[in-house]
Amino acid sequence: MNKTNENLSFFKRFRFMSSVFALMMLGFTLQAQTTTYTLKGNVTDNIGEPAPGVSVQIKNTNMGEISDFDGNYLLTANLNAGSYTLVFRSLGLVTKEIQISLGSESEVVNNVVMNLDILGLDEVVITGAGALTVKKQLGNTISSIKGLAITESASVDITGGLSGKLAGIQVTQNSGDPAGGISVRLRSASTVNGSSDPLYIIDGVIVNNNSTDILGTTSVVQNRLSDISPQDIDRIEVIKGAAAAAIYGSRASNGVVQIFTKKGQSGEPVITVSSSVNFNSLRKKRDFNQVPLDWGADGTTVPATRYDYQDMVFQNSTGTDNYVSMSGGKEKTNYFASFSYLQNDGILKSTDYQRQGGRIRINQTINDWASASFGTYFSTSKSNDQPNGGYVAGILPTILFTNNTIDPSADADGNYPNMTFYPNILEYIETFDFTQENNRTISDFQLSLKPTDGLKVNYILGYDNSESIGNSYIPIGTNTIALGSAKTNTISTKQLNSDLNASFDKDLNDNIKSTTTTGFSWQSDKTLLRSISATGLALGVKTTDGAASISTDESRSERTFWGGFLQQTFGFNDKLFVTGAIRLDGSSVFGKDERNQFYPKASMSYLVSEENFWENSFGSSINSFKIRAAWGQAGNLTAIGPFDRLSNYSAISIDGTSGLIAPTRLGNADLKPERQTELEFGIDLGLFDNKLGLELTYYKQDIEDLLLARTLSPSTGFGSRVENIGTMTNKGFEALITATPIQTTDFSWSITGTYSSNKNEVNDIEGEQFGIGNFGFSVAKNGQPLGVFYQGYYARNADGSLLLTDGGLPQREKGSYDANGNPVPERDASGQPTGSSLSKVIGNPNPDFIASLTNEFKYKNFSFRMQFDAVQGVDVLSWDTRMFYRFGGGPATASELSGESVRGTGAAKFGIAESYIEDGSYIKLRELSTSYLLKDPLKGINSVKFSITGRNLFSIDNFSGYDPEVNMDGQSNGARGGIMGLVPIPSVIKFGVVATF
Structure with a gap:
């Protein structure tokens, strides 16, 4: 660069800085001409009750506050004299502007009165990083739930608390361990080999919810969302459908679960303290062999003593959950801080879970067009576990594989008798040591400009570590590893997301x-896995140091994702909204020629009830009527x-x-992402003076270019290659019903019901089918739902x-297969089966439908809630039943x-898979709670709330085992419904108290 250009560059920089300085001075001058105004009042709902947590904002500024517990708001602002608009927003209430x-x-x-918004059409939802949209404008479904509903569910996990709360979401607790893994599906599976989990976002941070088996026992795998305390949650928004991925990117092809934590508000500090104690118990005992006989050597029966091993391995346990938070602020700065401690013992002896966590959130208003926010969360947790179920040895598998005539107690020298080829059940409990430790930090910085x-500009920088x-x-001398073993696995995952979004609103005309x-x-995201394992331990040594044989392993992986989008929405008379979008997504996991893909989106929303003809003809009975449609594509x-x-x-x-x-x-450098195309139609109805709300949705998903392995010719020197060859379809229907039959000042009754059904089908699989779990019994098969049982x-x-x-x-069917692969039974001269052993689809772990029904009653300061969850038309593959056929401990x-x-x-049925396919349908009393609220009980105490909550108290089902909800493949995408030696989900009764100061 020559001297002249350098001088010119310097001059431009100087002129720019001078302009910025001048603008800042002008801003200070204008600010000096403002007046300090105090805006205050009280907000109530349509029945005169105080409305806490209402957002009160001066329109088109960053100035706002939140109403307190009594519905009062106080907002101090430096403004010029003139006319302004106050906007009042709250989940479940119609937005109001004055x-x-x-x-x-x-x-x-x-003072403001806000009416009930039974359809939530006036809810302001987040449809991208900081992008605010009123729900009535959306053509795709989005559902919101208050954090209080999650907290009061008595679930220690956020995702577990979502069960039954929303239509189109299936939440399954795969294990009854204290921090057992949970599967969440929005609508259905969308891939064969990948994950169908939704994308989780906490305060704009894309967070890790991996389910990694670090103990070598699938059934005790945790989700990483178990690190988060539900009591920190303000609200959760769930977006389903590929149309949403046009803004969030292809990582959101399975939907999005957005979690928003609590924030502070200006005013005197508000302190909230809560404490609870819970009692956990085995919901039901299963049938074991109680006949005091056994088979003798000559085939006759002989006397025998039978033991109920359930009483030896299960226990009634307790837990406690404690939480304290403080929020407050002055004028332009507010803060929120919290700390939580959870300790919960499992119903299986020698299992427990502890978690400590803390959160800080600071919001700063810089001026009337700029604000910033910073938040950080940390948690540590530790669990004592036991190897159990599925593909490994464990306490409950030992019970399945043994004859219960053996007393498992150790002798005087501490030696445990052999029960089977697995270790003794008491040997597990008293000598094995399996633990998981987790450390987590989630931080974000956000900048909002107007x-x-x-024009609104939002920037979010998020980090999850x-x-x-x-x-x-495993001690020396056990049946499985005679020389003992010790192992340590460490998995570190770091995720970073940087999102810049801008929106511009313009009234083109009236x-x-x-x-x-x-x-x-x-x-x-970067993941590092290190493993060290040892066998041949020195006596009394529990670590790998000094073992006879030591092996190590290490793997590293790193991925990057990038994407940009442009979306345009036109609103006509605030009742017809049309949206179109295009997104470019890229991922480093694919080849250079295929890693960048375009994904379009289009949607429409039409509030027919806003038309004059509707008000005149149907307005008295159908108060709100919205038609919506959305179409979009996304990659996986x-x-x-x-x-x-x-x-x-290697x-x-x-x-x-x-x-x-x-x-x-x-390898295959030409792989491209699986592509999902979804079409969605729906209507939203508000009936009978908005006492009844109805949301109906039909959708169809077509997934193509599934990434599956194709068998290669031996002449290539390789066995297989992954290619884009498979297809999948999902067709489903969802319904959400909300009703308030009675709503008065003293008494109210609200009802929420959900219904969801989905039909899944896989096609274009080479070789017709392949096994994906349950010892190969679960398959991906052409023309069938993913994961059907074929045996x-x-x-x-x-x-x-x-x-x-x-x-x-009884005996297994035999015969041959026709040209289409269908089994054809054959008989010999005596009428008995002949030919080869036949297999067919004998069960489907995908339910016909899922549903829930929640009733909530409030009388003055008392409240009562009851929620039933139902899963119907689902089959489970009970390996428990199979083992009881062959071994002596079963019925x-x-x-x-x-x-x-x-x-x-029993031995004959052991070899026939159909014999251990069982109906896994159930109706569970998921939640039952009652509470009483004391307002201003003592000086300095704003309120005290006492509650009693029951969770999973009973189940109506025909399953012979403990619980049809668990799954031995954990959070697996395709392998569902297998049950073998799994800890059942416990019944929980929780007593709690919450006080605010």
Whole structure:
């Protein structure tokens, strides 16, 4: 650069800085001409009750406050004299705007009454990083739930508290361990090999909710959202459908769960203290062999003592949850801080979970067009676990595989008797040591600018750092590892997201309003896995140090995602809204030629009830009527890992020299993301003076380019290659009903009901099908829902009865397959099955529908809530039942010993998978609670609330085991419904008290 250009550059910088300085001085001058006004009043709902938590904001500024517990608001603002608009917003109430005139009087009082918004059409929701949208403008579904509903659910996990609260969301607690993993699906599975979990965002931070098996036992895998205390939650917004991914990117192709934490408000400090104690118990005991007989060597029965091992391994347990928060602020600064401590013992002995966490949030108003926010959260947790269920040894699997005639107690020398090929059940409890430790920090910085009328700019920088450490110790002398073992796995995951979004609102004329939104996002995550394991431990040593054999392993992965979008919305007369968007998404996991993909979106929302003809014809009975439709595409970025597109060679030592071994799977640099196209239609109705709300939605998803392995010719030197070859479809219907049959000052009754159904089908799989879990019994099969059970079935007579052997035993069907692959039974001359053993689809773990019904009653300061969850038309594969057929501890052996069935019946059923397919349908009393609120009980105490809550108190089902809800493949996407040796979900009774000062 020459001297002249350098001088010119310097001059431009100087002129720019001078202009900025001049503008700042002008701003200070204008600010000096303002007057300090106090805006205050009281907000009540339509029945005269105080409305706490209402956002009160001066329109088109950053100035606002939140109404307190009694509905009072107090807002101090430096403003010029003139006319302004106060906007009052609250979840469940119709947004209200009032005009105020500021003049010589410095104090302005306005009391406001807000009506019930049963459809939530006036809710302001977040549809992108900081992008605010009124719900009535949206063509796709979005649902909101208050944090209080999660807190009062008695769930220690945020996602568990969502169960039954919203339509189209299936929440399944896969284990009854104190921090057992939870699966969340919005609508249905959208991939075969990837994840169908939604994207989780906390205060703008894309957070890690991985379910990683760090102990080598799938059934005790935790979700990382278990690190977050539900009591910190202000509200949750759930967006379903690919149309939403046009703003959030393809990582949101399975939907979005947005979690917003509590914030402070100006005024005197408000302190909230809560404490609770919970009592956990085994909901029901299952049937075991109680016949005091056993088979002798000669085939006759002999006397025997039977033991109920359930009493030896299960316990009634307790827990406590304690929380304190403080919020407050003055004028332009407010803060919120909290600390929580949770301790919960499991119903399986030697299991527990502890969690400590703290949160700080500071909001700063810089001036009338700029504000900033900073928040950070930290948590540490530790759990004592037991290996259990599924594909590994464990306490409950030992019970399944043993004859309960053995007393498991240790002898005088501390030696435990052999029960089966697994360790003794008391040996697990008293000598094994399995722990998980987690450390977590989530931080964000946000900047919000309104530099000119109609223009809003938001920036979010989010960081999530989590570390999980799994330690396991198996003592010397057990049946599984005679020399003992110790192992430590450490997984560290760091996630960063940087999002810049801007929106511009412009009234084109009196009838048309334009909203243009654009943004860019960059995200990265890095994962480091280290493992050290040892066998041949020294006596008394629980660590890997000094073991006879030590092995280590390490893997690293890194991904980046980027994307930008442009969205345009036109609103016509505030009743017809049309939106179109385009997004470019990229991911480093795909090849250079395929990693960038375009995804379009279009939606429409029409408030027909705003038309004059509607008001005149139907307005008296149908108060609100909205038609909506949305269409959108998104990619799935989870089906392959960071390096799966490559041919990954493995290192090996050959005669002391390093070498490489060729993989069996050939890389494919031309892989592209799976693409999901979704079409959604719906209507929203408000009936009978808005006492009844109805939300109905139909959707259809078409997923193409599924990433699946294709078998290669042996001449290639490789076994398979991942290609974009499969397809999947989902068709579903959702309904949400809300009603307030009675609403008076003293008494109210509200009802919420949900219903969701989905039909899933997989196609274009090479080779017709392949196994995806449950020991290969769960398959992805063309023309069938993902994860159906495909295995052997009973031979039957023409009338459907079982075709028995000459000895009176059931048997598996035999025959051959036709040209289409359908099984064809065959019979020999004696009428018995002949040919090869046949298999077919014998069960489906995908429910026909899920539903919930919640009733809530309030009488003065008393409240009562009851929630039922239902899952119907679902099959489970009960390995528990299978093992009880063959081993002596189950009811099958009891039936044979007592002469009720032919000896050998259980052994015959053991080899026929259809015999252990069971109906997994259930109706659960998910929540039952009552509370009483004391207002101003003592000087200095604003309120005290006492509550009693029950969770999972009873289940109406036909399942022979403990609980049909659990799953031995944990949070697996495709393998569902397998149950073997899993800890059941406990019944919980919780006593709590909350006080505010």
